[in-house]
Amino acid sequence: MLTLISATPSPYARKNRIALIEKGIPFDLKSEIPWHSTTETPKYNPLEKLPILIFDDGRAPIYESWYIQEYIVQKYRGKGPDLMPGSLDDQLQVRQIQVLADGACDAMSLVFFETGRGELLSKEWLDRQLRKVNGVIKAMDELVQKTQGKFLVCDEFSVADIAVGAMLGMMDMVETKFGLIHWKEQYPELNKYWEMLESRDSFRETQPVMFELTEKVA
Ligand SMILES: N[C@@H](CCC(=O)N[C@@H](CS)C(=O)NCC(=O)O)C(=O)O
Incomplete structure (x- = not known):
C-alpha cells in the first residue's frame, strides 16, 4: 500500500491525491502540518517539504509533486486514464x-x-x-x-x-x-x-x- 504525506490546504499534495484517485490506486493519506516541529517530512525529504510518497516494500520515498505525478503516470500506465497525451x-x-x-x-x-x-x-x-x-x-x-x-x-x-x-x-x-x-x-x-x-x-x-x-x- 502507498502512503502519501499531505497537508489539507496543499495544492501540491492535492495534485497527487487527484491523480491517484483518478487512476483508482488505493493509498493511505497522512495529513501533516509541514511547518510544525512535529512534522515527519525531514525524515523522508531533506527539503522538508510534502507531498511525499512512501512505499511499503523498502523502496526509497519520493517527493516533489510533479515528480510524483510522473511516477504515477509512468508506473501505472494502462491503469485508469493515461493523464498524459501520447506525443x-x-x-x-x-x-x-x-x-x-x-x-x-x-x-x-x-x-x-x-x-x-x-x-x-x-x-x-x-x-x-x-x-x-x-x-x-x-x-x-x-x-x-x-x-x-x-x-x-x-x-x-x-x-x-x-x-x-x-x-x-x-x-x-x-x-x-x-x-x-x-x-x-x-x-x-x-x-x-x-x-x-x-x-x-x-x-x-x-x-x-x-x-x-x-x-x-x-
Ligand atoms: N515544489 C514542491 C513544493 C512543495 C511545498 O512547498 N510544500 C509545502 C506544503 S504545501 C511544504 O511542505 N512546505 C514546508 C517547507 O517549505 O519547509 C512540490 O511541488 O512538491
Whole structure:
C-alpha cells in the first residue's frame, strides 16, 4: 500500500491525491502540518517539504509533486486514464503548463508568509509575488479561451488540468480567506473551466482546507 504525506490546504499534495484517485490506486493519506516541529517530512525529504510518497516494500520515498505525478503516470500506465497525451510535443506542453501552475502556487505561498510579517512586510516583495500569480492566472485564461473551455491539451484530461485545477483551488481558498486576489469575476471563462474540473469526484473529494499555524515560521 502507498502512503502519501499531505497537508489539507496543499495544492501540491492535492495534485497527487487527484491523480491517484483518478487512476483508482488505493493509498493511505497522512495529513501533516509541514511547518510544525512535529512534522515527519525531514525524515523522508531533506527539503522538508510534502507531498511525499512512501512505499511499503523498502523502496526509497519520493517527493516533489510533479515528480510524483510522473511516477504515477509512468508506473501505472494502462491503469485508469493515461493523464498524459501520447506525443512528445503534447507531453512537453503538459509539463510547461505544470511549471506555470506550480510556480503560481510557490509565489502565493511566499505571499502568505509575507503577509504574516507585520511591520517587516515588504510591499515590493508582496507586489512582485502577486504579479506572478496574476500573470499565470491571465495566461491560463488565455489558454482556456483558445481551447474553448475543454481540457487543456488534446482535449484529454491530463496532469496539466490537475495542476491548473489545484492551483485555482488554492487561489479560491486565498480569495475567500484573505481577499488578496480576485480572478473569478475577472476571468469568467477560466472560472467555468475550473467549475467543470471541480465537478469531478476526485476534485470534490480533495477540497483544500486551511490549517492553523501555531508555531512561528518566519
Ligand atoms: N515544489 C514542491 C513544493 C512543495 C511545498 O512547498 N510544500 C509545502 C506544503 S504545501 C511544504 O511542505 N512546505 C514546508 C517547507 O517549505 O519547509 C512540490 O511541488 O512538491
